[in-house]
Each structure stands twice: as C-alpha cells, then as structure tokens.
Amino acid sequence: MSLTNPPSSGSLSARTRTVGQNLKRSLQATVDEALDSSRRPGAYTSKVRVRDRYHIVGFISSGTYGRVYKAIGKNGQKGEFAIKKFKPDKEGESIQYTGLSQSAIREMSLCTELSHANVVQLEEIILEDKCIFMVFEYTEHDLLQIIHHHTQPQRHAISSPMVRSILFQLLNGLLYLHTNWVLHRDLKPANILVTSSGAIRIGDLGLARLFYKPLNSLFSGDKVVVTIWYRAPELLLGSRHYTPAVDMWAVGCIFAELLSLRPIFKGEEAKMDSKKTVPFQRNQMMKIVEILGLPRKESWPGLVSMPEYTQLQSLVLHRQPAHYHRGPNLEAWYQGCLKNGGYSASSSIGTPGADGFDLLSRMLEYDPTKRITAQEALEHPYFSNGGPISGNCFEGIESKYPHRRVTQDDNDIRTGSLPGTKRSGLPDDSLMRASKRLKE
C-alpha cells in the first residue's frame, strides 16, 4: 500500500496533516528502505548508507533515469548536495535487480574520473537497496532557470559581461572534456549548472561518451542524441560520426539563446515510428535553414555524402524556394536580437558587438570540420578584446536570481511511475534491439 494514500475517513484538516506527514516520511523513505536486505551469503549490502550521511530535504526534478533530490550532509558531512537516484526497472510488484543502464554506467564511470572547475563535481556514489545514488555538489541555478527569469515579468536581456562569463566558463569546461576525449552530447541550458557564486558547471553526463580512436567505434550503440533544438545539422542529416563539433553547435545555440532568451532553432520533433526507425527531423532542419540559409556543397563538401541528403533536397522542392535562397541571414537575426534586447555600447548591459557575431557564426558553421573548436573559441577576440572575464558570472549584477525550486510533492517515489522529461536520445537502444532479438 502506498504510504501517501490519504486515509479514507476523518476531517479534512486531519487528512491534510496526515498527508503532509506522510509526504515527509515518504521523502526520507526514499533512502530509508533496504533494512530488510536478507542475510544470505553473497547478498549485496552497501557499506555506506545514504541516510547515515545525508538528510533529504526535497525533490528537484525527474527524468527517465530516476529522480534528483536536494540533501544536506549529516554526521560530519558538510554542505548541500544534489542526489541523483537511478531507479531499476520494476518487475511485477517489487523492485528487482535488472542490470544497470548503460547510461548510468557511463555517467558513473566518467564522473568518477573527471575533475574540473567547470564540470559538476561528484562527491560519491552509493549503491544501496537496488538503487544508485550519485551525490553531486548542489548548484543553486541553471541556465534554463536564469533565461526564464529574464523573461519574467517582462523580457529584460542578460547583461553582456554575464553572457561572456557564462560562455567562457562553459567553453573552458568543454575544452577539458574534449581534451580528455569525452563528448557531452546533450548540452542544453538545463544541463548547464550555475553555483550561487556564479561558477558554471557542465552537468548531466548521462549521454557522454569517450571517443577514443581507434578501438572505440562510435557507430555502435545509440543512434540519436542531443535534445533536438541543440542538435547539430550533421546529426539531423544522418551522420553517425560524432565529433566534438556536435557539442560546439550546441554551445552556439546556447549563446544565441542567452542573447535572445528564446531557443534559436525551436523545431518540432518528429517521433519515431513503430518500426523504431529514426525519422528525418524535417521541421528542425527547416528552422535552421530559415536563419542560416541552405547548406551548400561548395562550402560543405561532405554534405552530398550525408545519408539524408536527398531529404534535404526534397525539403527545398516542397517549399517556396524564393524564401530560402535569400542567402544566409544570421547577421540580420543577430542585429535584430541586439536591438530587441537593448544591447549597445552605451547601454548599461553593454553589447557583445561584432566579435560576438563572429564567434556565433563560427559556432553555427554548417560544416563540422570547419566549425570552431573549444580551444579556438576561447582564443577568439570576443574573449581577448574587452577586458577581463570574471569567474563569477553574477559579478556586478544587482538583481538576485530565484533559488532552485525544491518541492515536497513527492508522491510515493518508491513504486510510482516516473513522469517527466523523457530523453530525446535512446541511450540504450542497442539493448532494446538485443532484447528483441532474444524474443524472436
């Protein structure tokens, strides 16, 4: 029986109180289960217990992997933490060990190795009661929340020094990942975390992968990655060869979004059909073409060998060609964006100026082999001109950003289904295929 079911009788106020208490109990119960672990030989029991080290204070977010909680340390463990709880699949009534997802394994193993000021810091991993608890430092903000704050109650642009600091730190973290052969593959505002002292931390390495050569072919495994709005054109056109350029495209999209407070390429995702074939993301590609113009084989020689090249051509035929042959107008988009945001040299928020445009256009370069790298971007005039860059993106900002929402409405986490954001990618579709094979 669910702990959070309200009692069937009693006054309303009594019921509410009971529900409140039960909710609290349920929250703590997320880490309090496991007492019944049998003592048979070989049974796994954790040496460290989450509840001995952390006090869960609320719920932050959920995804297909599980849920994230805010916690404070206890018994000598100091500070605030974000605990990501991976849930095993449910088999029948009770939770069983069903093998960890490849995505959890990747995130655990990568986070254990990584250590950089602009990458989210892992404190520890606890395997307890058939669940994995990844304990991270707590970050008060993320870029999605900051961008949203700037649209409330009416739009007011993020100051250009703040944008510059965010972008510099983001690129710095990404350079670290790339020089260590790690592709993030799912960069988006929600995954870029910001501490209360204005430090940027790249988070959520659930889709990250190593791209060693030559032993690890990236052809195997998952087909689709990166939230569609931030997905690079070569992926949309069916490339199966992931490179760091994929992450740099996403950084370009995030740069544009920081300036305009809207996703620059806000396409609609075409869903997978019943045969699990990956459809051509026509709408998303159109959104890019509307701003950048059509990719041309003269400036992107690899274009003609893209698997979806014919789809791209049909996209031209079916639309009014005139509209798409006006030539690229990213510059017009950029100027419009500066104007709407009130960016100018004389305004209090300053302006990213011509250097900002040049950097953006190099990040949103169609040809992945010509796209600017993290290293090159850090050396770009946008950063070298115009004075020092603060390691605190909030420096000089007077307004306070709201704190992360931490809620108590965690109805029966232990057995409830997991609503919420489904990843656009298929972290483990190769596993799905394997299980299908097995059934056949």
Place this chain on the structure above:
Amino acid sequence: MAANFWVSTQRRHWLFSREKLADIRERLRERDKLTHSQFPLPDQRLLNIYFNQQLIKLGKRMSTRQQAIATAQVYLKRFYIKNEIRQTNPYLVLTTAFYLACKMEECPQHIRFVVGEARGLWPEFITPDVAKLGECEFALISEMSSQLIVHHPYRTLSELQGELALSSDEVALAWSVINDHYLTDLPLLHPPHVIAIMAIIVAVVFKPAHPGNFGSSAQSALAGAMRDGGGMNMLAALSDKLGSGPPRIQKLVQWLAESEVDIKAVIECTQELLSLYEVWEQYSEKPCKELIGRMVKSKNLDK
C-alpha cells in the same frame, strides 16, 4: 581522467607494488585460513587461464570485442584483491564482469541474453534469475568504487605501430602478447604503455621461429624463443642503453633509450611473461574445473 592515464583512477588506485599486492593477498588468506586449507586452488595464473577461457567461450556467440574480454579480466583481478575467491561463485562473478565490461566498452548485451548464454555453459552454477547477476553487478561496481574505465596497452600499440615501423606480423604477435599479460598480475603492477612496449620488444626481438603460427600457440613458441635465443642478453644491453645486434633491433633500442620508458620495468614484465609461459605448459582444465566446482557446491555459493 578519462583519457589521460597519468591522472586516472587506474594509476591512482589500481596499481600496486609487488610487495603491496602480496601483502593484500596474505591478509585475505589470514582472515579465512580454514577455508583456504579446505579448498586449495591451483596457481593464480592457471586459474586466470581457466577464467579467460571461460570468458572467451561466453563472448564467442555475442561478437564481443577483445577489449571487453580484457576489461572483464581486469575487473576480476580488482574484485579478487578485495574479496576472497572462496567466498564467491566465480562463474557468477566472471559472467557479471563480462556483462559490465561489455557496457563499458560500448558493445552492450542484454542481461537476459548474457544469463542465458552463461547458463548454457555452466548450468550447475548459474541460476536463470537475472536478479542474481544484477546484484553481483552492484557488488562489483561497489568494490571497484565505480572506477570502471580501464586503460589498455592496445592503444599504445596502435599509436607506436607507425612510429616504430612494425610489420603486421609483429603487431599481431604484440597484440597476442598483450592478450596474454592479462593472465598475470601485470595489469595491477605496471602502466599500460610499459606493457605495450614489452609486447613490442617481445614481438620484434623474440620473434618465434614460425611467424604466422602464433595465436593460441604463441605461448610455447615464445617461451622457447625466449629461453633459447640470446634475447636475454639483448635485454641486459637494453638496461645499459647500449645497442647491439641487427640494425632493426638497434633502432628499437635507440628509440627506447630516448623515450625515457622505465627499461627495468619493461624487463621485469618480460620475465613475468616468460614465467607465465612456463607455468602454462602445466595447464590442464580439469583440476581447475573440479576444484572450483567442489568449492562452490560444498559452500553453497551458487545459491
């Protein structure tokens, strides 16, 4: 670091001195003297050969890449320096190491498929319940502190292939020497590049009489070559950084002298490998299988 060995967890937490390793194992034995005397097991290297052969059988029908098998072998080593083998069901542990290594090396297999294959091979020791494997996965990851990224010598070999102008025969032989080093403690003792260089030296210097005839029989051919040939003198020369012998080998010696590789460590690895090949000649599957079977059954470790 994910791709930088020098700051990796492998270098920081999973490389030991020979003395330290011996000490760790002695402590495991001390803690459980009775079981040790009740269930004697063959030489660790013979057990390793047996486990490796089981892993290869398991991987056979799943088109697993060699690197996943290598990673699984490293996981087994790490697990068994923290846990007494006599308290475990080695068949379950090796199946789990394989399952986990496949995920890490990007050739994942479904848990039901792995359990099905393992049951086909060792029906007496593997139950159809996938939760057993899932639980063992927790134990494995926990004992390894989630440090699952393993740096292998294969990468160094591919990187040096061009620089040292290695022939395809030499690369193939060095590759099989690397495969063999997982049967020893070397992965817990030396960094992967030292192993790769050892493998290259063995391939170039001790080239067995019949190239092309290696593979499964590499060990005896190599062992013979290493015993009989003058290779050991060459190694002695190496440590003095004096080149001698044919130009091909002189070039390698010169490269080594300039590379600042720990020559002593390379020589130690070569000797370890030679001693493996000598032990290998006594290998027979039967005693390994029987001793492990008796241990698992009488202690009910498969339950």
